[in-house]
Amino acid sequence: MASIAIIGQGYMANAHAAAWASAGQADAIKYICTPRPKEGAVAAATSGQYISDLEVILRDPDVKYVSVTTPTPTHKDIAIALLAVGKHVLLEKPIALTLQDALEIEAAAKKSSGSLMLAHVVRFFLGYQKLHEASLRGDLGNILSVQARRFSPKPTWAAWLGDESQSGGMLLDFSIHDFDQINLYLGRPVEVFAMQTSPSGPAEITISYEGGGVGQVQSFMNAAPGVPFTSTIDLLGTKGLAHYEFSAVSATEESSSGNGASVNSWHVFSESGNTIEQIPSDDPYGRQIAYFLAQASSGGKYDLISTPAAIAALKVSLAAKQSLAVGRSVIIA
Ligand SMILES: NC(=O)c1ccc[n+]([C@@H]2O[C@H](COP(=O)([O-])OP(=O)(O)OC[C@H]3O[C@@H](n4cnc5c(N)ncnc54)[C@H](O)[C@@H]3O)[C@@H](O)[C@H]2O)c1
Structure with missing residues (x-):
């Protein structure tokens, strides 16, 4: 090697x-x-x-x-x-x-x-992958609406993360995972409207898609101490609905709250049947590296997360930031 x-x-x-x-x-x-x-x-x-x-x-x-x-x-x-x-x-x-x-x-x-x-490690979380597989199989029909949430206590391990000129702020550094997920299901984003209660408060972002779908993201990077890192996604399709929820105390959080609670489960309810599953353990970073290694050694196509997809997610982040700044919706060129 x-x-x-x-x-x-x-x-x-x-x-x-x-x-x-x-x-x-x-x-x-x-x-x-x-x-x-x-x-x-x-x-x-x-x-x-x-x-x-x-x-x-x-x-x-x-x-x-x-x-x-x-x-x-x-x-x-x-x-x-x-x-x-x-x-x-x-x-x-x-x-x-x-x-x-x-x-x-x-x-x-x-x-x-x-x-x-x-x-974009979220693409390698088993729960997110299970929902994507259900969608690709057609279990959910046409996806019409996607809602994603992401909450964490304030990151404290690096000063640059708190400086928006370096990190891009919550909408660029954190919400981008959810923008990427919603783009995956709904296609080309065309218009973004963002609202935030205060500069460090929760933000809600609505995204309209070329194909008529609508996405909604709720982000909060300043959750109360002891609230574990949490992310969820809900897909609503013409043939069913699906949900994934991950909630785990991070290493930093664990030391302060010590409660160790975690949730990692997904379900799909659809015309083709219902599935409810817990995910006992997952190693998304390990699977991301294994995929990188396998693809790099055989042509480097990276279909699971292409560079254009990463750029499309960045465009939504930038439009959401601009929407907050101007107080109205922003068209993505
Ligand atoms: N995938 C995820 O879920 C996730 C989570 C957190 C951070 N990130 C991203 O990962 C990146 C790093 O974040 P982090 O939290 O690890 O930050 P960090 O501050 O903990 O680590 C950054 C490291 O880079 C070093 N560094 C700075 N400039 C350098 C340079 N020019 N050459 C070599 N080393 C340099 C610093 O000394 C530090 O060791 C960021 O882009 C961040 O947005 C991704």
Whole structure:
């Protein structure tokens, strides 16, 4: 197996390293690239060398696969540099803070002998996948309406996340997962209207689709301490309805609330029958890495999460932010 590099050394670097380890590749992690190598070890990267010069990775032909887990404003320069030398790049979401940067990354990927996959991990949660499979089988008929919710306490592990100029704020950094899910079912988004009670309050976003569908997102990144990270999705189709709900105390939350509660279940009620299932355990980051590795080694098509899909989700985020700013709905070009 060729070598792996992880760029960044924070929260998501740890998630990616653990995922590489769960795919049996811990020993293949050759480098962890970070501006502050002494910041703290990436637990699962047991044999990785800590470096601060990206050039080392760019020049090392052994390194074929790279996880990019750095703050969003750095995504463009790092991804383009890696793609230019033919690396296979797994880039954390959101792809970028602006549409222009996202299009430049996409163009670099098209020219590269390597490949680009966006780490929209929600597409790899088993419950979200079960609903998608039910929809593809036609169990739900034509999907008319999708509603998605996402709540978490305020992220406290990195200061840049609280600075909207760097993270893009809740609608770009957090709600983008739900915009991506709703686009998956309803197609091309054309108009977005967003409301928010206060700058750190819950937001509600309504999205109209070219095909007549409607999506609704409720996001809140400032939930009371002790409220576990929670996400849900509901699909309403001409032949049935489906629901998925995930609720789990994150590592950060667990230490403060200690209650360890979790919910992970889905159901489909339709003309073709009813299913209600609990998901006892899931490893979405592990399955995301396994998919990246398999696709990168065989042509890098990434049908499960294409770059245009990541850019379409970004467009909804940007339109929702603009809608909040101008106080009316915004058309997506
Ligand atoms: N998929 C998800 O569910 C999910 C969850 C959280 C964050 N994210 C995304 O992952 C990315 C990273 O977020 P995080 O929470 O891990 O942030 P973090 O602050 O915990 O980690 C970022 C790391 O990148 C390092 N870094 C900064 N600039 C660098 C550079 N130029 N070169 C190399 N390293 C650099 C920092 O020192 C730090 O170690 C962001 O784009 C964020 O939106 C995704």
